[in-house]
Amino acid sequence: MIALPAWLTDERLTEDIEPLLRQTDAESLERLAAEAQAVTLRRFGRIISLYAPLYLSNFCSSGCVYCGFASDRTSPRRKLEFDEIERELRAMKKLGIGDVLLLTGERTSAAGFDYLRRSVELAARIMPRVAIEAFPMSVAEYRALAECGCTGLTIYQETYDPENYAKLHRWGPKQDFLERLETPERAITGGIRSVGIGALLGLSEPVGEALAVARHARHLCRTYWKAGVSVSFPRIRPQEGGFQPAYEVGDRFLARMIMAFRTAMPDIDLVLSTRESPAFRDGMAGLGITRMSIASRTTVGGYVESETAGASQFEVSDDRSAEEFCAALRAKNLEPVFKNWDAAYNNPLPEKERA
Amino acid sequence: MNSLRLGSYTFTSRLILGTGKFSSVSAMIEAVRASKAQLVTVALRRFNREQAEDDLFGPLSEIEGLTLMPNTSGAATAKEAVKAAHISRELSGSPFIKVEIHPNPHHLMPDPIETYEACKILAAEDFIVMPYIPADPVLAKRLEEVGCSSVMPLGSAIGSGQGLSTAEMVKIIIRESNIPVIVDAGLRSPSEACAAMEMGCEAVLVNSAVAVARDPAAMASAFAKAVEAGFDARNAGLMPRSGSAVASSPLTSFLGAAR
Numbered sequence: 015m016i017a018l019p020a021w022l023t024d025e026r027l028t029e030d031i032e033p034l035l036r037q038t039d040a041e042s043l044e045r046l047a048a049e050a051q052a053v054t055l056r057r058f059g060r061i062i063s064l065y066a067p068l069y070l071s072n073f074c075s076s077g078c079v080y081c082g083f084a085s086d087r088t089s090p091r092r093k094l095e096f097d098e099i100e101r102e103l104r105a106m107k108k109l110g111i112g113d114v115l116l117l118t119g120e121r122t123s124a125a126g127f128d129y130l131r132r133s134v135e136l137a138a139r140i141m142p143r144v145a146i147e148a149f150p151m152s153v154a155e156y157r158a159l160a161e162c163g164c165t166g167l168t169i170y171q172e173t174y175d176p177e178n179y180a181k182l183h184r185w186g187p188k189q190d191f192l193e194r195l196e197t198p199e200r201a202i203t204g205g206i207r208s209v210g211i212g213a214l215l216g217l218s219e220p221v222g223e224a225l226a227v228a229r230h231a232r233h234l235c236r237t238y239w240k241a242g243v244s245v246s247f248p249r250i251r252p253q254e255g256g257f258q259p260a261y262e263v264g265d266r267f268l269a270r271m272i273m274a275f276r277t278a279m280p281d282i283d284l285v286l287s288t289r290e291s292p293a294f295r296d297g298m299a300g301l302g303i304t305r306m307s308i309a310s311r312t313t314v315g316g317y318v319e320s321e322t323a324g325a326s327q328f329e330v331s332d333d334r335s336a337e338e339f340c341a342a343l344r345a346k347n348l349e350p351v352f353k354n355w356d357a358a359y360n361n362p363l364p365e366k367e368r369a
Numbered sequence: 370m371n372s373l374r375l376g377s378y379t380f381t382s383r384l385i386l387g388t389g390k391f392s393s394v395s396a397m398i399e400a401v402r403a404s405k406a407q408l409v410t411v412a413l414r415r416f417n418r419e420q421a422e423d424d425l426f427g428p429l430s431e432i433e434g435l436t437l438m439p440n441t442s443g444a445a446t447a448k449e450a451v452k453a454a455h456i457s458r459e460l461s462g463s464p465f466i467k468v469e470i471h472p473n474p475h476h477l478m479p480d481p482i483e484t485y486e487a488c489k490i491l492a493a494e495d496f497i498v499m500p501y502i503p504a505d506p507v508l509a510k511r512l513e514e515v516g517c518s519s520v521m522p523l524g525s526a527i528g529s530g531q532g533l534s535t536a537e538m539v540k541i542i543i544r545e546s547n548i549p550v551i552v553d554a555g556l557r558s559p560s561e562a563c564a565a566m567e568m569g570c571e572a573v574l575v576n577s578a579v580a581v582a583r584d585p586a587a588m589a590s591a592f593a594k595a596v597e598a599g600f601d602a603r604n605a606g607l608m609p610r611s612g613s614a615v616a617s618s619p620l621t622s623f624l625g626a627a628r
Contacts, residue, residue, distance in 0.1 A: 055581045057528045059390020110420045207445070208474065235475065240445060242474040281475040347392045352423040356414045358453040359443045 016176055016192060021233035028225045028232075034274035035221050043270055050273035050302040053280045062343055063283070063305045063354045065113035065145070068102055069314045069327065070094050070133055074119025076186030078172070080214065082253035082327045083119045085186065089254055092314045093125050099133055103140045105317040109309055109336045112353035113143040115168060117327075120188050121149040131158055138163025143355040145208075149187070150197040156204025163360045167201040168210035169194070170248060174226030175218040182217060198234055207359075208242030209234065210285060215268065216250035216259030224271045231279060244283035244305065247272055251289050251328040265294055269301070276302030288332040295332050296342050308350075309336040373549065373572055376464065376497035376518045378436060380407045383566070384596045385438070385551065387576025388425050389415065390528075391585060398428055400579050404589035407434060410467045410574065412442040413457045426461060438465035438499060445472040447486035454491050466491055467521070468500040477527045481508045485515070492516030501553050504535035509542045509550070519548050521574060524565065525555030528577045532561040536568065543569040559588075559595030566599025567607065 021027060034046060071093035072083045082089070094102065106114060116133055118125045130148055137144045145166030146159065156167070173179050176191050183189045198209040211230050213223040227245060234243045247268060250259040275284055286295055286303045288310040295306065311317060312326040332339070340350040372379040386406040391397035401409055409429060416439075417424040429437055439457030444450035447470065454466045468491065470484050471477040484500050485508065492498045497518045502508055504522035512520050522539050525531035532555060533539065543550045549571035556562055562573045575592055582588035 056530055056577065059528070059577060059580050060392035061390060107419065110423060112417065112420075112423070240472045240474075281477075344393065349391060349393050351415070352420060353417040354414055356416070356443060356453065356456070358413060358456050359445070359449050 018176065019195070019233075021229050022174065022195075022226060024229060027229045031228050031274050031278045032221075032225060034277070035224050035271060037270070043266065043273075046270065046273045046277065047301055050276040051300060053276055054300055054302055054304060057281050058304045060300070060347060061349045061351045061354070062299055062303070063113070063351050064111070064308045065115055065143075065305065066106055066109075066111045066308050067115045067117055067147070067287075067310050067312065068099075068106065068137075068317070069117045069312060070099065070130070071118045071122075071125035072314050072327070073122040073124040074186075075122050076120040076188040077184035078186075078188060079182050079184060079255065080172075080217065080250055080253065080257040080259070082255060084255060087254050091124070093129070094133075094315050096132060096136060098315060098318075099136055100140070102315050102317045103137055107140060109317070110352045111308070111336075112141060113355065114141045114145070115166075115307075116144065116146045116148070118146075118148040120186055127151065127155055131155075131162055134159050134164045135162040138357070138360060142353050142357050143360075145210075150194055151200070151204075153200045153204045156201045156206050158204075160205035160207075163357065164206060165355070165360055166208045166210065166242075167198065167206045168212075168246065169197045169201075170212045170214055170246070171195055171226075171230070172214045173217040174213060174223055174230070178218045195230075198230075199238070202234070202238045202241045207240075208244065210244040210246055210283075212246035212248055212285075214248050214250060215263040216261050218261065220261055220263050220267055220271070224274075228275065228278065231275075231282065235279075235282070242283070244285055245275055245279075246285040246287065248287065248289055251331065253326075253328045268294075269298060272298060272302045288330040289328065291331045292334060292339075292342070295339075296346065299343055299346060300348050306339075308339050309334075375408075375499070375549065378465075378497070380436075380572075382407045382593070382596075383572040383600055384562070384593050385410065385553075385572055385574040386579065386589065387574060388412075388429065389442075390577055390580035392580075394422075394425065394428055396585050397425070397580070398432070400585040400589040401429070401432065401435070403586035404579070404593050406589075406593075408436045408438055408465070410438045410440045410576075412440050413453050413460075414443045416457075416460055418460075430461070436465065437461050437463045438467050439463060440467035440469045440501075441487075442469045442471070444470050444487075445474075445480075445483075446470065447483040447490070450483070450487040451490050454487075454496060458496070464495070465497045465499060468498060479503055479523070481505060484508075485511055488512050488517050489515040499551070504538035504542065506538060506541040506545060509546060513546060513548050517548060519551050519571070520546065521551045521553035523554040524552045524561070527554040529555055530557035530578065531555050532557055533565060533568075536564075539565070539570070540568060559591045562592050563595040563599035563602075566596055567602050569603060572596070 147168040287307040415425040441450040441453040525534040552565040553574040
C-alpha cells in the first residue's frame with residue numbers, strides 16, 4: 015500500500031462538487047447547464063481557444079493495457095526526424111494553428127529527453143505557443159524545456175485509483191503511481207507555466223475519478239498560485255489492443271462532470287479533444303468547455319500527408335476539418351481563436367527566436 | 370474641460386472599449402463603431418500577423434479616428450510586460466500601453482509590485498502608460514509619481530460583472546489623483562458606468578459587459594450614453610445627499626448672535 019498525499023483523500027476539497035456529480039435527474043442537469051453556460055460566458059466570453067496535437071513518436075517503453083502505443087503492440091514504430099517535424103509544423107501553421115501540443119510515448123532511447131528538447135526548440139520558432147504531453151521528467155529537465163519555449167504540460171494520471179493503476183500498467187516506468195501524480199508539480203517548479211490534468215474516463219469508477227481530478231486541480235491551484243491549471247476529460251476510445259473499459263461513461267455523466275467542474279472552478283480552462291463526437295463537442299462548447307483541439311491526427315505526423323503516418327494512439331471521433339469545425343462554432347455564436355498567446359511571454363526565449 | 374487628456378492625446382469620448390471575448394471580429398468592430406469610442410485596447414496575444422481571420426489588430430487599425438492601446442495581458446512579470454510593450458509598440462506604432470500583469474492566470478488580479486516596476490521602466494521610455502491596478506490609493510499615487518498617464522483601478526474582478534464593489538477605494542483614488550482615474554473591469558451595466566463617472570472617473574473601460582451582451586453593438590451604444598450622462602451630471606453639480614443629521618437645538622448658539 016502506497017502512502018497517498020493528503021489532498022487526494024480530502025473530502026472537504028470536493029464537498030461542493032460531489033452532490034452535483036451524484037445527481038442523475040434531467041432537471042438538475044438542465045439547471046447545471048444553464049449555470050455552467052453563464053459562468054463560462056462571464057469569465058471567458060464567446061471565445062474557444064484552439065490547439066492541435068502533433069505526435070512526434072510512438073516508441074514506448076510502457077505496457078498500458080488501454081493504449082495503442084503500448085510496447086507489445088505490433089504496429090510499426092516511427093518517430094519524426096527534425097526536418098519532418100518542421101514540415102509538419104509548417105503544414106499545421108497553414109491550417110492556422112498557433113498552439114501545438116507535442117506528444118511522445120514513455121521515455122525510450124529513440125525518443126528521449128534530448129529529442130524532445132530539440133523538438134520543443136524547433137516548434138517554439140514556428141508556433142506562438144508550445145506545450146508537451148510526454149513522459150514524466152525531472153525538475154531540471156522541465157526547466158530546460160521551459161527555457162526552450164515550452165509553456166504547457168499535459169499529463170493524465172489515467173486513474174487515481176492506485177490498485178487499479180497497478181493492474182492497468184503492466185510494466186515500464188509508468189508503473190510508479192506517485193511519480194506520475196507529482197509530475198505536474200515538478201513541471202511547475204521547473205518553470206512550465208501551465209499544467210493540464212485529467213483521468214482517462216472508463217478505467218475506474220467515474221464519480222471517484224471526477225472527485226480525484228477536482229481535488230488534484232484544487233491542490234495545484236492552492237499550492238502553486240502562479241500556475242495555470244486546466245482539466246481535460248478524455249474518455250477511452252477504440253485502439254489497437256482492443257481493450258474494453260470496465261466502466262461505461264455516458265454522455266450525460268460526462269456533460270454533468272464538465273458542467274460541475276465549470277461551476278465549481280469558474281476560471282480554469284476546461285479542455286475537450288477530438289476523441290469526442292462532433293455533436294458532443296459542439297454541444298459542450300460554451301457549456302463549460304473553453305479550449306478544444308482541432309483537425310487532430312493521432313498518428314505520428316499526419317499533417318503533411320496522412321498516408322505516411324503509422325498506427326494511431328486512438329481513433330479520433332471528430333474528424334472534421336479546421337474549417338468545418340470553426341463553422342460549427344461560429345454557428346453557435348462562438349469565436350474560434352487560433353492565437354491566444356504570444357511568444358513574448360515564453361520566458362526566457364531570446365527575442366530573435368520569437369515565432 | 371470637455372476632453373479627456375492622456376499624454377499628448379485628447380479624446381472627446383470617455384468610453385474605452387476592450388476587444389476580447391466577442392463572438393466574432395465583425396461583432397467586435399460593430400460594437401466599437403456603435404460605442405463611438407476613440408480609444409480601444411487590444412491584447413498582444415490577439416495580434417496575429419500570419420492569419421488575417423484570427424487577427425484583431427488589422428481590422429481595428431482600419432477604423433478612422435480610433436487610437437489603439439495594446440495591452441500586456443498574459444504577462445506574469447514586469448520583465449515580460451516590458452518586452453510585450455516593446456513588441457506592441459513596434460507592431461502597432463501606438464505610444465499607448467495598458468500594463469496588465471496578472472501572475473495568477475485564473476482570477477487575473479493585477480500584481481501591484483510587478484506593475485509598479487514595469488510602469489517605472491515604460492514611463493521613462495516615453496510610453497503613455499495606463500496601468501490596470503487593484504483599487505489601492507497608495508499604489509495609485511506611486512504610479513502617478515513614476516509618470517503614468519492614468520491609473521485604472523478595477524471596479525471588481527475581471528469578467529465578474531460585480532460592478533463598483535471597490536467604490537470607496539476608487540473615491541479616495543479620485544480625490545487624491547492628479548492624473549485621470551479610469552475604472553477598468555467588473556462593470557456589468559451602463560448604470561454602473563454612469564455611477565463611476567458621477568463619482569469623478571475621467572473615463573471607464575468596458576469589455577465583457579459589451580462582448581457577451583445579446584446585442585453587443587446596442588449595449589456599446591447604451592454604455593456610451595451612460596458615460597456621457599454621468600460625466601454631464603458630475604459637471605452639472607449633483608445636489609447634496611439627504612440624510613445628514615440636523616440637530617434639534619442649535620449647536621452653535623454658544624457663539625452668540627451674529628453681529
